[in-house]
Amino acid sequence: MDIDAVVHEKRPRPTLAILTYDDGERIFRGNRENYIDLIRTGQELGVNVYVTTTSDFKISGKNTLGYVYDFNAKRWKKTEVPVPNVVYNRIPFRKFELLPEVQQTLQACLKHGQIRLFNPSFFNKWTLFEWLNKSDVTRKLVPATQKLTTSEDLAELLQKHRALYLKPVRGKAGKGIMKVAKSTSKLRPNDFQLSIQDKTRSIISYYPTISSLWTQIRNLAGNQDYIMQQAIPLATFKNRPFDLRVLVQKNAKGHWSVAGVGARLAGKLSITTHVPRGGSIDNPKKLLSSTFGLQDTKKIIRRTKRTAITIAKQIEKASGQTLGEMSMDLGVDTKGNLWFFEANSKPMKFDEPPIRKRSLENLINYSAFLAGMKKRKRTRARKRIRTRMRTRSPLAAPKRKKASVRLLKPTEGG
Ligand SMILES: Nc1ncnc2c1ncn2[C@@H]1O[C@H](COP(=O)(O)OP(=O)(O)O)[C@@H](O)[C@H]1O
Ligand SMILES: [Mg+2]
Incomplete structure (x- = not known):
């Protein structure tokens, strides 16, 4: 045998499958630009990347079906591909992820002796609260939160805090968010005021009693589960509140790191900071320093990064899941304290170019790291x-x- 050939034999390239869903309308769902960028970054960093769907993905043999991207023809091609070392769950909607056949595929990945699956499911705002509440350190970062169940509980929490956010536990992008407060209108000093988030503005209505307010909230919430949460007085820029979006990812060594911190400034008439709701992307340093000055801003940004990593570790530990990334919405109050609003296990693309680049590299490097690790026994x-x-x-x-x-x-x- 040629010893030299054995010694120099290249280790096979790690293979990463991006798992998504085929809803029958398009060949697969999700952000294709994102997938193409990952495939390209994989080529640069030595990881084979393809996209696959829960219906095509069969992992009992050596090969399965996936989509590779032809950069010259700018086309996707369905082809036979090797069963991957690593699976990155990007199933884009909760309703898809909950389907039995999708659950079956995720189960199969978790059970498989060699495949490593990361980010196995969406988070839920109530569960996140429970996870962070388990640690003394992270508990302090979460605003007072309860499940929204009765008008009595609502009235009681509203006694303790000047305003509350009501949020669907499975919501995203500001959908279904409401804010309740005691009226700030001189004409209706004893009323309750309810702001609901419409497309890009909020609509305010007034209620003389807690029970009339409750009836309206129940109408709006329908059968969705909600939490109620202390409203944090956010730091503002030109009278518009803003918050921070932090992307936390594992790196080539499997350690949590901050890929970037962005900021979202609320639209003039909005109770949230989402861009589709009139908010805008901005520079955290600029926004923070208008209130806190440059020195303190630097400290706040450093604290934000440390805090985001602490939170990510606690979420990972309490969830018992293998996680490779999450984005987080953190608020900075008028005094400079940090607050946790939510984390997302299927982060949207960050448009800030340096964050974008680092985020792709982290995902690929982390996948290579996972591919090189033996799968642990079931814990x-x-x-x-x-x-x-x-x-x-x-x-x-x-x-x-x-x-x-x-x-x-x-x-x-x-
Ligand atoms: N407790 C709160 N205090 C102040 N602002 C909040 C609070 N909760 C949410 N917000 C605002 O609403 C936005 C959306 O809330 P979030 O929990 O991230 O829900 P979604 O899943 O809809 O993004 C936050 O980014 C923040 O601007
Ligand atoms: Mg959010």
Whole structure:
């Protein structure tokens, strides 16, 4: 045998599959620009990347079906591809991810002896709150939050805080968000005021009693689960509130790192900062320094990065999932304190070019890192997600096991 050839034999390139969904309308769903950028970055960094759909993806053999991109012809081509080392879940909507056949594919990846799946499901705002509430450090970062269940609870929380945000636990992009407060109108000093987020502006209405307010909220919420949350007085720029969007990702060593911090400035008439709702992308340093000055702004940005990593670690630990990235919405209040609003396990593309570039490289490097790692035996946490995925929605909170009560401090156990 030629020893030299054995010694110099190249290790096979790691293979990454981007998993998405075929809804019958298009060959596959999701942001294609994003997929193409990942394929290109993979080529540069030595990772084979293809896109596959939950219906095509069969992992019992050596090969499966996937889409590769032909950069010259600018076309996708469906072809036979090797079963990957790593799967990146980019199924774009919760309704798709919840389908039994989609769950089956995700299960199969989790059970497979060699494949590493990261970001196995969407987050849910209530579950995130519970996860962060488990640690003394992260608990302080979350505004007071409760499930929205009765008008009495709403009235009680409204006694404690001057305003509350009501948010669907499975919402995104500002959809379904409401804000309640005691009236700020001199004409209706005793009323409650409800702001609902319309397309790019909010619409305010007034209610003389908590029960009339409650009726309206229930009408608007329909059968969706909601949380109610203390409203944080956000720092503003030219009278418009803003918040920070942080992209946190694992790097080539599998360690959490901050790919970038962006800022979103609320539209003039909006209760949220989303760009499709009249908000705009801006520079965090510029926005923060108008209130806090340059010195403190630098400190706040450093603190934001440290905090985002602490939060990511806690989410990962409490969820028991393998996570490679998440984006986070963090608020800075008028005093410079940081607050956690939500994290997203399917982050939208960051348009800021340096963040964009780093984010693609991190994803590819992390995939190469995962590909080189042996899959660990099923841990208790893994078993837990699997049971959760099988029996309930993958988004629901893990049920506390009796045994874990022992691990709680007496003050937490209550
Ligand atoms: N508790 C709060 N206090 C102040 N502003 C909030 C609060 N919760 C949400 N917001 C504002 O609303 C936006 C959307 O809330 P978020 O929880 O991120 O929901 P979505 O999933 O719709 O993006 C935030 O980016 C922030 O600007
Ligand atoms: Mg958000």
